[in-house]
Each structure stands twice: as C-alpha cells, then as structure tokens.
Amino acid sequence: MVQATARGTGQEQAAGTAPDSTSGALVTAEDVVVGxxxxxxxxxxFRVEAGDVVGVWGPNGVGKSTLLKAMAGTARVLRGRLDVAQDRRIAYQSQQPxxxxxxxxxxRELLAYLGADESGAPQRLxxxxxxxxxxxxxxQFQLLTIWACLGGDADLxxxxxxxxxxxxxxxxVLAELLAARRGREAVLVVSHEAPFLERVATRRLEVGP
Structure with missing residues (x-):
C-alpha cells in the first residue's frame, strides 16, 4: 500500500526502558546507532514530543532514511537506545510511495480506507x-498519500x-499540509533542503558522518 501504519511497540530495541508516557516524549534516543x-x-x-515538527537534516547518503526506518522497525538499532512510547500509532511515508x-x-476512497480525515484536508486537495x-x-498522488499519514490517527x-x-x-501545498496538523501529533521530516525545513519545522536535528 502507499503507506505503512503500525502500532508502536514501545519495546526496548536496545538496553533501556520505554519512555514515560507522562513526560510527553514519543521517541527517546540515547547514543543510538542505527543501520x-x-x-x-x-x-x-534526542527526544521527540507531541506537537514537534522535527526536521532531520543532513547531506544525501548520510543515513537520514535509515533513522526513520529504525523508528518504523525496518532498520536495526545496533547500539544505544531508541524507544517509542507504548500504544502509539506510527505512520510512515517512504521517499517514493x-x-x-x-x-x-x-x-476519497483511499483516505477512508486509511482512516484519514477527509474534511480536514486543505482546500487544494x-x-x-x-x-x-x-x-x-x-x-498529486504523493501529496494525497502524505495527507493520508497526517490526517489519520497516528501519534508519530x-x-x-x-x-x-x-x-x-x-x-x-506540502507546507500547508504540515501547518494544518501542527500540534496534533509529532512529525519527523527528512530532507536535505535546509530552507524547506526552516519553513516547516519547529526544530531541527542535524545528522552527519
């Protein structure tokens, strides 16, 4: 399907415990190495809390996509700790849906199937x-699938x-989609385009070799 939605397990992918649900943290990473x-x-x-729009910035090929895949459970945590809060839903949009x-x-049928909010979609959709x-x-297809992630019930x-x-x-339009949902869930946006992230992100996580 065009996007994968799964329930965060909160399972320890390395030594440590799941984040305290009362702290507001959806993701807690401590000296994590992924691959x-x-x-x-x-x-x-780093930490990711509800309402954050975190721009993950760095040069091409540095491993930004691998970090997201580790959160989604399709890449490995090799060292350190990467915890996702228990009983939280994750929506993941790949580079090429x-x-x-x-x-x-x-x-309309796609959004209904994926449980996304049709009425809240920006006018241009x-x-x-x-x-x-x-x-x-x-x-157009890419933007609709992005809204399928943002307009659903995912927490991350x-x-x-x-x-x-x-x-x-x-x-x-993409900037409108992100603004329309700001504050309702946490969003991590991978990009190598710093001006775009400066526009849409509430804070930035720089990664590099």
Missing amino acids: YARPVLGPLT VRLPEMPLTG QGWLDQRMDRLSGG VLLDEPSNNLDPQGVE
Missing part, C-alpha cells in the same frame, strides 16, 4: 478526492524526503 548489517548513522541523542499501474479507487488515483499526476508521522519530485506549487 542494517553494519552501522549507518549515529550515535545520536508505490502506485500500481491500475488503482481504480478515488482519493479537495479537487483531487473524486479522481482515480491512477489518473493523478505523480505530485515519519515523512522521508516528502518534497522530492514536487514542483514549487506542490511544495507550497
């Missing part, structure tokens, strides 16, 4: 809701390079 067979990024120490050659469902998904442009939204492949107007 696959070998380390890719880290060590990093998959669209089948034939998708005979409308944007409303005109796409009754169109078939396979007849939208690549940018992970967006990997969401401005990729968008024209300037599409980037404007």
Whole structure:
C-alpha cells in the first residue's frame, strides 16, 4: 500500500526502558546507532514530543532514511537506545510511495480506507478526492498519500524526503499540509533542503558522518 501504519511497540530495541508516557516524549534516543548489517548513522541523542515538527537534516547518503526506518522497525538499532512510547500509532511515508499501474479507487476512497480525515484536508486537495488515483499526476498522488499519514490517527508521522519530485506549487501545498496538523501529533521530516525545513519545522536535528 502507499503507506505503512503500525502500532508502536514501545519495546526496548536496545538496553533501556520505554519512555514515560507522562513526560510527553514519543521517541527517546540515547547514543543510538542505527543501520542494517553494519552501522549507518549515529550515535545520536534526542527526544521527540507531541506537537514537534522535527526536521532531520543532513547531506544525501548520510543515513537520514535509515533513522526513520529504525523508528518504523525496518532498520536495526545496533547500539544505544531508541524507544517509542507504548500504544502509539506510527505512520510512515517512504521517499517514493508505490502506485500500481491500475488503482481504480478515488482519493476519497483511499483516505477512508486509511482512516484519514477527509474534511480536514486543505482546500487544494479537495479537487483531487473524486479522481482515480491512477489518473493523478505523480505530485498529486504523493501529496494525497502524505495527507493520508497526517490526517489519520497516528501519534508519530515519519515523512522521508516528502518534497522530492514536487514542483514549487506542490511544495507550497506540502507546507500547508504540515501547518494544518501542527500540534496534533509529532512529525519527523527528512530532507536535505535546509530552507524547506526552516519553513516547516519547529526544530531541527542535524545528522552527519
């Protein structure tokens, strides 16, 4: 499907305990190193709390996507601690959301299937809701799937390079989507474009080799 939604386990992926739910932290990282067979990024120490829009910034190839995948459970925590609060829902948008050659469902039907709030979608998305998904442009499809993450009931939204492949107007719409949901959940936005993150993020997490 175009995005993966899963329930955060709060399980210790390395030594440590799950974050205290009363502290407001959805993610707590302490000297965490993430990767696959070998380390890719880290060590990093940070917290993510409800209402944060955290811009994860760094050069291409440094491991920003791997950090998000570790939170989503598809990359490994090799050292340190990375805890996600228990009983929280996670929505993850990859860099290139998959669209089948034939998708005979409308944007409205997609949002309903994924439990996203159709009524809260910004006005510029409303005109796409009754169109078939396979007849939208690549940018329109990408923006609708991003709203499927933001407009659902996720507590933590992970967006990997969401401005990729968008024209300037599409980037404007993306900024509207993020502003429309600010304060309702925590969002991590990966990008190598510092000006974009300065516009949409409440704070920035810089990562590097």
